[in-house]
Amino acid sequence: MTQFVVKPGVKNLQHDGEKLITTHCCYCGMQCGMHIRVNEKTGKVVGVEPRYDWPVTLGKLCPKGVTAYQTVDHPERITKPLIKKNGKFVESSWTEALDLIEKNFKELQAKHGKDALSVFGGVSMTNEKCYLVGKYARVALGTRYVDYNGRFCMSSAAGGFMKTLGIDRGSTLPWPELEHTDCFFMAGSNTAECHPTTIQWLWKARDKGAKMIVADPRETPTARIADVHLDLKAGTDSALANGLMHLIVKEGYVDEEYVNERCNNYEELKTSVEKFTPEYTSKITGVSVGKLVKAAHIFGRSPRSVVMFARGVEQQSKGVDNVCLYTSMALLRGQIGKFASGVATFTGQGNGQGGREHGQKADALPGYRKIDNPDHVNYVSGVWGIDPAEMPKAGVSAYEMFDEIQKGNIRAMHVICSNPAVSAPNNHYIWDGFKKLDFMVVSDFFLSETAEFADVVLPATTWAEDEGTTTNLEGRVIRIRKVKDPIGDSKTDWEIMKLIAERMGKGSYFNYDNVPQIFEEFRIASKGGKADYSGMTYERIENEDGLFWPCPSEDHPGTPTMFQETFGTPDGKANLAAVDWQEPNENPSDAYPHILTTGRVVFHYLSGTQTRRTDFLMEQCPEPYAEMHPHLASKYALQDGDTVFLETKRGSMSVKARITKAIREDHVFIPYHWGKELSVNKLTNPALDPTSRMPEFKVCAVKLKKA
Amino acid sequence: MKKVMYLEFERCIGCRSCQAACRECGGHDAKERNYVEYIDFFESRQTFPMMCMQCKDPACAKVCPANAIQITEEGVVLSAMEEKCIGCRNCTFGCPFGIPKFDFEENKMYKCDMCYDRTKYDISPMCASVCPSDAIRFIDHDEMMELRRRRTQMNLIEGKKPSENDKWQYVPEFFGVYSD
Ligand code: SF4
Ligand code: SF4
Numbered sequence: 001m002t003q004f005v006v007k008p009g010v011k012n013l014q015h016d017g018e019k020l021i022t023t024h025c026c027y028c029g030m031q032c033g034m035h036i037r038v039n040e041k042t043g044k045v046v047g048v049e050p051r052y053d054w055p056v057t058l059g060k061l062c063p064k065g066v067t068a069y070q071t072v073d074h075p076e077r078i079t080k081p082l083i084k085k086n087g088k089f090v091e092s093s094w095t096e097a098l099d100l101i102e103k104n105f106k107e108l109q110a111k112h113g114k115d116a117l118s119v120f121g122g123v124s125m126t127n128e129k130c131y132l133v134g135k136y137a138r139v140a141l142g143t144r145y146v147d148y149n150g151r152f153c154m155s156s157a158a159g160g161f162m163k164t165l166g167i168d169r170g171s172t173l174p175w176p177e178l179e180h181t182d183c184f185f186m187a188g189s190n191t192a193e194c195h196p197t198t199i200q201w202l203w204k205a206r207d208k209g210a211k212m213i214v215a216d217p218r219e220t221p222t223a224r225i226a227d228v229h230l231d232l233k234a235g236t237d238s239a240l241a242n243g244l245m246h247l248i249v250k251e252g253y254v255d256e257e258y259v260n261e262r263c264n265n266y267e268e269l270k271t272s273v274e275k276f277t278p279e280y281t282s283k284i285t286g287v288s289v290g291k292l293v294k295a296a297h298i299f300g301r302s303p304r305s306v307v308m309f310a311r312g313v314e315q316q317s318k319g320v321d322n323v324c325l326y327t328s329m330a331l332l333r334g335q336i337g338k339f340a341s342g343v344a345t346f347t348g349q350g351n352g353q354g355g356r357e358h359g360q361k362a363d364a365l366p367g368y369r370k371i372d373n374p375d376h377v378n379y380v381s382g383v384w385g386i387d388p389a390e391m392p393k394a395g396v397s398a399y400e401m402f403d404e405i406q407k408g409n410i411r412a413m414h415v416i417c418s419n420p421a422v423s424a425p426n427n428h429y430i431w432d433g434f435k436k437l438d439f440m441v442v443s444d445f446f447l448s449e450t451a452e453f454a455d456v457v458l459p460a461t462t463w464a465e466d467e468g469t470t471t472n473l474e475g476r477v478i479r480i481r482k483v484k485d486p487i488g489d490s491k492t493d494w495e496i497m498k499l500i501a502e503r504m505g506k507g508s509y510f511n512y513d514n515v516p517q518i519f520e521e522f523r524i525a526s527k528g529g530k531a532d533y534s535g536m537t538y539e540r541i542e543n544e545d546g547l548f549w550p551c552p553s554e555d556h557p558g559t560p561t562m563f564q565e566t567f568g569t570p571d572g573k574a575n576l577a578a579v580d581w582q583e584p585n586e587n588p589s590d591a592y593p594h595i596l597t598t599g600r601v602v603f604h605y606l607s608g609t610q611t612r613r614t615d616f617l618m619e620q621c622p623e624p625y626a627e628m629h630p631h632l633a634s635k636y637a638l639q640d641g642d643t644v645f646l647e648t649k650r651g652s653m654s655v656k657a658r659i660t661k662a663i664r665e666d667h668v669f670i671p672y673h674w675g676k677e678l679s680v681n682k683l684t685n686p687a688l689d690p691t692s693r694m695p696e697f698k699v700c701a702v703k704l705k706k707a
Numbered sequence: 708m709k710k711v712m713y714l715e716f717e718r719c720i721g722c723r724s725c726q727a728a729c730r731e732c733g734g735h736d737a738k739e740r741n742y743v744e745y746i747d748f749f750e751s752r753q754t755f756p757m758m759c760m761q762c763k764d765p766a767c768a769k770v771c772p773a774n775a776i777q778i779t780e781e782g783v784v785l786s787a788m789e790e791k792c793i794g795c796r797n798c799t800f801g802c803p804f805g806i807p808k809f810d811f812e813e814n815k816m817y818k819c820d821m822c823y824d825r826t827k828y829d830i831s832p833m834c835a836s837v838c839p840s841d842a843i844r845f846i847d848h849d850e851m852m853e854l855r856r857r858r859t860q861m862n863l864i865e866g867k868k869p870s871e872n873d874k875w876q877y878v879p880e881f882f883g884v885y886s887d
Binding site for chain 2: 011192198
């Protein structure tokens with residue numbers, strides 16, 4: 001197959017002595033297309049060339065994407081297995097490291113049972129690897145305890161979509177259609193910083209007169225360009241959505257025909273939104289009545305609209321409710337399943353979509369199957385060649401695994417492609433959990449804050465040193481190409497899982513020599529499931545600019561637009577949400593008078609393990625800061641650049657104040673990409689959503705003082 | 708070169724991808740030559756990109772006593788020639804847009820060359836290629852002129868008509884950089 005994919009007539013600059021290899025960015029769910037420049041003599045990665053003809057992003061890249069290649073041949077890469085001896089890491093051979101893992105894993109299981117081991121996965125890796133993580137935990141280690149960092153990222157969106165639409169596909173429409181949308185309703189998404197290459201589509205639509213409504217406590221670069229900025233208090237999304245639906249119903253903007261034919265619960269919804277008058281909604285959310293009314297009219301009158309949201313609404317203890325309610329807004333207007341309209345969540349991690357579908361989740365099996373469904377267990381056991389009785393039961397969610405550590409049930413953990421020492425809420429609890437473990441293994445290519453706790457660190461490869469597929473935020477499955485061979489002694493995550501499986505006596509279930517073999521098995525494993533990839537091949541993905549799931553057979557064109565005829569629920573109808581507003585888990589009090597919220601900046605990705613090692617990005621944003629309104633700052637006599645001490649019930653930190661009027665007066669914002677003393681997750685609240693088990697990163701009560 | 712660089716300041720989202728990309732251009736020595744600045748961070752997050760205007764009669768070249776700043780036949784104003792530049796920094800003060808930068812280690816001026824190694828083949832410069840917001844574009848001259856009239860058109864669609872008091876609101880707000 002071709003390495004450099006380009007459409008006729010598209011010009012790229014080819015430097016002498018270099019080749020271009022076509023792939024996608026390793027970071028966020030946009031999965032922007034790019035070509036990587038490789039020096040033919042040295043084999044080193046030397047730069048990036050825009051991929052003008054990738055239909056989703058048209059060559060555009062954010063600064064993370066431009067510099068992504070710099071992590072590949074980075075001097076800080078781990079190139080040999082590391083074993084901790086007397087508190088210090090010592091380089092070792094693979095045999096020595098695997099011996100140690102085998103000995104400890106076997107001893108712990110002999111003493112404490114199979115479930116003494118656990119696996120903490122991640123979704124910044126290919127579908128092939130994410131699929132294998134679930135199989136590795138359940139077949140190679142035989143433990144029920146497997147979960148992944150998507151719990152901190154996507155699981156509320158997944159839970160909400162499952163409830164309302166019956167299938168969780170991040171976007172119900174393909175991105176290039178956004179150009180034809182008349183109105184964007186965006187809640188809790190700083191698209192301009194977190195998914196920057198989407199902005200081009202918004203502008204294309206706006207050039208034709210499209211309107212934008214943005215709900216965010218901060219006037220983000222996205223909110224700045226909105227027609228209406230709903231500057232709500234963090235944690236009041238469900239009140240806002242109910243309030244807008246109240247107006248949509250009252251003003252006659254409901255698509256009655258669509259709702260009658262395709263939705264359940266309309267009467268219940270009408271009753272439950274009744275009390276959310278603009279005045280009542282305004283009191284809860286802090287958004288003025290005028291803005292609410294204006295937003296409802298713009299949204300209600302737009303023939304084609306898309307409701308979009310992201311972590312701002314999902315990372316709450318009522319994240320699933322928020323998603324259900326916002327999705328219901330789109331349903332009331334009859335938008336889902338039609339051209340240039342629908343509902344979408346902005347997937348945060350590169351493969352946040354694909355990685356959550358195939359069994360890395362505590363209660364899930366490949367193809368979006370459920371572990372509590374005996375038919376599903378039978379099918380997947382058949383593919384894996386195990387006795388269904390051997391399939392472990394459901395485990396617990398990512399944060400709850402740390403409760404199991406405290407209880408002494410989990411004794412060892414293998415962390416793959418994740419850095420919970422930074423990204424999990426209530427950091428102190430996580431750090432304490434790692435210290436309590438009898439044995440800990442981390443696979444990574446940099447020594448992350450989590451890896452520092454490990455007994456053994458296994459050198460994994462970057463995305464550019466392996467091939468496979470990922471599923472972008474639209475639900476489009478795309479090809480990641482191998483750009484170069486792994487550096488040093490590093491190995492791909494699938495090879496690592498295979499090696500450990502062999503040591504655990506389960507090698508015959510992991511008999512892979514290359515990635516396409518895993519893909520073939522994974523196609524079968526997903527067949528018949530909700531997220532059906534069985535009709536996809538690498539050739540088709542390459543020739544058809546990616547393929548949208550479900551794609552159940554090789555002659556099936558894939559499904560760019562979801563729910564055109566029916567929804568994925570048992571009766572084929574969407575379930576409108578009739579849910580009341582509930583307070584966040586923690587509210588400002590006399591002792592902790594302000595609201596702390598967290599988020600990303602454009603220059604960093606997740607826990608920063610990669611982007612904090614990239615020069616350009618660190619020059620732009622070297623450390624976290626506390627963003628606050630001058631009105632709040634003046635109460636504490638803080639000037640721009642002064643150090644401020646922040647404290648919540650769980651932890652404290654000192655950072656510099658950054659003062660701007662582009663944030664609500666009662667909120668403080670801190671980006672979360674740093675570890676240890678600079679980690680804001682020492683302060684965040686681990687209150688979990690009851691359905692998705694996602695922590696409430698976005699709202700907690702904080703007190704400040706000048707340091 | 709028939710294309711022009713086209714800037715639409717309002718669109719800038721401050722991601723600084725254009726600067727990261729500038730470092731990636733072949734002859735750029737991993738140093739960016741463009742600027743992105745906040746208008747006033749206390750008030751809002753609005754940023755804007757600033758790059759060389761590739762002036763027809765460039766002040767930087769005019770004030771250079773050593774004649775080190777060359778202009779290509781397509782009208783691209785290049786960085787100072789290494790062998791000629793005497794490091795006097797007149798150009799950095801002469802340029803009304805504050806574009807030329809000075810490298811104190813190497814003692815020479817460097818500036819935007821519109822990614823000459825790309826644009827001479829009509830391939831878009833790196834900054835315009837990657838800008839996720841289309842704040843910087845590399846487009847045909849005709850397309851630019853059309854875009855300049857777009858704002859008036861949008862106003863008319865929305866039913867607004869200019870009056871003597873507010874006709875400035877109907878003036879094209881965008882900016883084109885010509886090389887030719
Ligand atoms: S981080 Fe996201 S938006 Fe930025 S280049 Fe990578 S995929 Fe594109
Ligand atoms: S790349 Fe575009 S949006 Fe980003 S800073 Fe530069 S001009 Fe602004």
